[in-house]
Amino acid sequence: MKRRDFIKTGLTGLAAITVGNVKIPGLFRTEAFAAGRTIDLTMEAAMVEMVDGTQVFHWVFSSPLSTPAIGPSFPGPALFATAGEDITINIKNTLKEPHAFQIVGTRILTPPISPGQTRTVSFKAPAAGSYLYIDPLNDPVNRVLGLHGAFIVIPATGNTPYSFPTPMVQQLFNDLGTTPQFPRHALSQVGWDPARFRIWLHHQIDPAFNAQAQADFDAGRASTVNSAQMRANFLPRYFTINGKSGVFAAHDHATTIEGRIGQPMLVRILNSGLYTYSNHLHANHFYVTSLNNVVQDNVLFIDSQTLKPLDRIDWVVPFIRPPDIAGDPNIPLRELIPEELALTIPGAQGSPGMPQSPLPYPMHCHMETSQTAAGGNYPQGSIAHFDFLGDVDGVDFPNVIE
Numbered sequence: 001m002k003r004r005d006f007i008k009t010g011l012t013g014l015a016a017i018t019v020g021n022v023k024i025p026g027l028f029r030t031e032a033f034a035a036g037r038t039i040d041l042t043m044e045a046a047m048v049e050m051v052d053g054t055q056v057f058h059w060v061f062s063s064p065l066s067t068p069a070i071g072p073s074f075p076g077p078a079l080f081a082t083a084g085e086d087i088t089i090n091i092k093n094t095l096k097e098p099h100a101f102q103i104v105g106t107r108i109l110t111p112p113i114s115p116g117q118t119r120t121v122s123f124k125a126p127a128a129g130s131y132l133y134i135d136p137l138n139d140p141v142n143r144v145l146g147l148h149g150a151f152i153v154i155p156a157t158g159n160t161p162y163s164f165p166t167p168m169v170q171q172l173f174n175d176l177g178t179t180p181q182f183p184r185h186a187l188s189q190v191g192w193d194p195a196r197f198r199i200w201l202h203h204q205i206d207p208a209f210n211a212q213a214q215a216d217f218d219a220g221r222a223s224t225v226n227s228a229q230m231r232a233n234f235l236p237r238y239f240t241i242n243g244k245s246g247v248f249a250a251h252d253h254a255t256t257i258e259g260r261i262g263q264p265m266l267v268r269i270l271n272s273g274l275y276t277y278s279n280h281l282h283a284n285h286f287y288v289t290s291l292n293n294v295v296q297d298n299v300l301f302i303d304s305q306t307l308k309p310l311d312r313i314d315w316v317v318p319f320i321r322p323p324d325i326a327g328d329p330n331i332p333l334r335e336l337i338p339e340e341l342a343l344t345i346p347g348a349q350g351s352p353g354m355p356q357s358p359l360p361y362p363m364h365c366h367m368e369t370s371q372t373a374a375g376g377n378y379p380q381g382s383i384a385h386f387d388f389l390g391d392v393d394g395v396d397f398p399n400v401i402e
């Protein structure tokens with residue numbers, strides 16, 4: 001990720017996080033996460049750049065002791081584990097008020113960590129799924145001011161993302177690539193590839209509260225941000241997915257769901273803020289396989305879904321051919337709609353425009369405020385792309401670059 005010292009306003013020593021070209025730092029990919037592995041996290045202050053260039057004070061996690069070192073991250077580094085593994089997390093608080101660490105929906109929780117103190121929490125990784133780690137103190141203040149991240153647990157065995165799939169979820173994953181409903185891409189394995197997932201960690205920022213925390217920090221005193229005031233007066237001005245908004249979110253390949261027809265993808269959706277979304281996907285309906293770490297008995301097949309504060313939701317996006325493209329389903333799309341794929345929608349003067357291949361669709365939210373930034377700049381809010389890169393027979397669309 002990009003870092004630079006934030007010197008211009010005199011806040012020397014605070015790192016600044018920019019929105020461009022930042023991927024979610026993956027602290028420990030599953031293949032590197034050996035049993036007994038220790039994770040070191042530090043809570044510190046940083047300036048985070050919003051989509052309009054505004055610098056906003058945050059409390060964030062970093063991992064300076066990991067290899068390679070991870071600087072201040074917004075959201076915090078994504079942590080990966082295998083179900084049942086022994087994990088130790090050391091959390092250092094360099095801030096000026098007590099903080100804590102919790103994995104939502106589990107019993108994994110530290111006591112308050114005093115300023116300057118490091119606490120250790122050891123546990124066995126819970127059942128496989130998509131979790132959210134937060135600072136639960138002064139709820140919701142500490143998590144909303146930036147202390148949150150994704151905690152992803154993969155199963156030790158099986159062909160689903162879960163340790164204990166329900167029969168319906170097991171059947172869905174068995175069917176991927178083996179049934180007429182889910183044709184398999186010619187060059188892909190049968191079923192779901194565990195490497196094909198995305199994290200969408202949704203967050204919102206009301207800079208008024210961050211400014212109050214910054215004034216306290218600069219004065220060397222504990223935060224005076226009040227939880228009741230935040231709950232009553234929170235007015236989000238920025239909406240991020242994985243720390244980015246608008247064009248930066250939509251064009252980030254760590255956020256875009258992309259693949260060829262017949263290459264299903266799992267989307268792990270988290271909400272660390274206070275806003276309720278109605279996320280809506282074009283091109284394909286999705287299967288809701290897990291809701292708040294409960295693997296579903298009745299797997300919904302829908303195109304819009306409520307995402308409440310602290311929710312953890314898994315979607316399986318099947319990557320079937322978009323069913324609303326008219327025409328013979330036996331003709332590859334590159335032959336059925338060659339003119340559309342060759343089209344570039346002109347941009348503003350000097351802009352290269354928007355090529356229509358790879359075939360792009362949006363994920364947007366039906367709660368319109370979330371689509372804006374800075375009080376109305378549309379569509380610079382919570383959006384993502386859903387790109388089809390090629391046909392099911394193994395031939396890619398034009399412009400596909402790996």
Ligand SMILES: [Cu+2]
Nearest residue numbers: 280282362364
């Ligand atoms: Cu739409």
